[in-house]
Amino acid sequence: MRHSSSCSSSNTQNSSSLSSSRVSPLTPLRQMRVRQLFSWFSLSVCSLVSSLCCLRVRSDATRDSLNSSALDFDSFRKHFQRQSDVTGEELNRRHVYFQEATKRHVYLNSFSTAPQSAKYGVNQFSDLSPQEFRDLYLRASADRAPQFSGRKTEGLPAKLDWRDRAAVAPVQNQQACGSCWAFSVVGAMQSAHAIEGSQLEQLSVQQVLDCSFKDEGCNGGSPVRALNWLKQSRVKLVPQSEYPYKAKTGICHFFPRSHDGVAVKNFTAHDFGGQEEAMKGQLLEHGPLAAVVDAVSWQDYQGGIIQHHCSSQWSNHAVLVVGYDTTGDIPYWIVQNSWGPTWGKEGYVYIKIGDNVCGIADSVAAVFL
Template sequence: MTARRQVFAVVVVTVCALVAPLCCVNVNVNAGDTRHKLNGSHVDFDSFGEKFPREYDDVNSGDFNRRRLHFQEATKRHAYLNSFSTAPQSAQYGLNLFSDLSQDEFRDLYLRASVDGAPHFSGPKTERLPAKFDWRDKAAVAPVQNQLACGSCWAFSVVGAIQSAHAIGGSHLQQLSVQQVLDCSFKNEGCNGGSPVRALNWLKQTRVKLVPQSEYPYKARTGICHFFSQSHDGVALVNFTAHDFGGQEEAMMGQLVERGPLAAVVDAVSWQDYLGGIIQHHCSSQRSNHAVLVIGYDTTGDIPYWIVQNSWGTTWGNKGYVYIKIGGNICGIADSVAAVFL
């Protein structure tokens, strides 16, 4: 048995001694080929590392063993979450790029958005809404981005809404600079988190023009603000609205159709393990913590759902997207929703 397999066996025996009913089923330590069944396939930490490469100093290091234990906890969590996913189209949970992070690490790295109180929406509902609507069909949604290990989701959601509104207005769709917002929105905290509403207020008050991403590329770290003259080409925000659509998701659908993709702050605690399907439960922290871009909806099937673009790259979820059931304010999708005007 190799040294790496010996370490793995010791860790499994230790964990199983503590939680034997949960993790010691179908484990053959003597064979040196410990496997855990998940979603119909056998996976282990080695195969996870092959799919999602990691760099460790040594297989006997504390970091390596800690990552493996987080991985084992994740597989048990996946089994629990999937036990509720019995209805057709239900969300599925399993191994992804976050499976060797503890839940606390995941929250500290990726769930850094904050929410400012928004008034309840009191406007009229849009009549005769289409049963299905997706701004990607109008070439108004830029490709999925990856925020990496930086709590910049709040900036990605704001920039996503603005660049979509710019395209809807007749301009060529282009990716605008998230790094510019990250560095310059002084009322927020860069990679340590922020609020989409505070970023939008900053853009409205300063009339700062967002430049193309090619001119101010993303670095996944907070930097010094680079200023551009008012004569420099860019996209300026004129105004925005922010509302709580709790209990009024049909009105939120109308805002999406009329105004364009919406910046929303959600509760994404269970998204660490999301693979695809429609989320209908498991958003349970009761705290909004992650900013996203709502780009469409579909009510034609048995389960109506929102189409949401995330900023964790295309290997996460459904090619970078997540589907959330419409109705019941699942994941707090309707709590704080902003539409922009250019």
């Protein structure tokens, strides 16, 4: 509108100037034709200027949008300390994955309307494609577990959290190694050891990663196979300080039988599908449980209670169930992950109880020391 007003003003002024110039001898008809010609010319110039201005506005908006996206990506890279030497095609590819992730977050969040629902957004995995995320972090497998046939547990507390009893070690970070199966098993052993009355200490995940010959190290494994190896071999897990985690498969270090450590006497593995109340009883009776879940949508998880999106029907990630809470509108499991404390809710994820969400009840193991 501003351009139209300016162009109209210019047209009026020039017409007035023309009428008082030397062309006054022109006949009235010729004067009218000259005015018409000049008006057409002025309007054409005004239209061209307006078009260029609009084009500039659109270009500026597009550039601002791209710059905003680039700025978000740069902030993401700085926050999560991405390699500064990645340039060119690889950097562009990561930027595309980041942009696709932000679109995916909008879709996932469109289902999360309840106050306690899960929220999805930018985290340390936002520059990975879904396939890369699966290949790097979802490397667990679940051996078929028998349906639980034990007694129903009654009179369970409304809330249970083994962290409140100092029986859960801090969240660990498996890094770019498919070792979640080892972290879940070691986590269950650490908790069982503390519940027995010993001081809570972190045991060696690397020892399981290197020595469980039935599994494939960073290329994946099964909590049940690892527990079978621990039970049959009577291997004692040493403290993490003696056998630190390296995020890569190495050569197994053997220790003499006289060496101090923690060994597995026995374990159980069951399918609690349709029986999550009984699973709560197992958690109360035996301590934190190793479980294998479908974690495809966890690439984007930030917090809240997951109730949807675990739909691949493929168990692919091992975790540690440390508690539950049924006091609110949505009852949920409290699950410790192994992707570091910056992921999710300080390294934890909450999963709705009752519908076997994410396959949380499909393959659940309890450890006995």
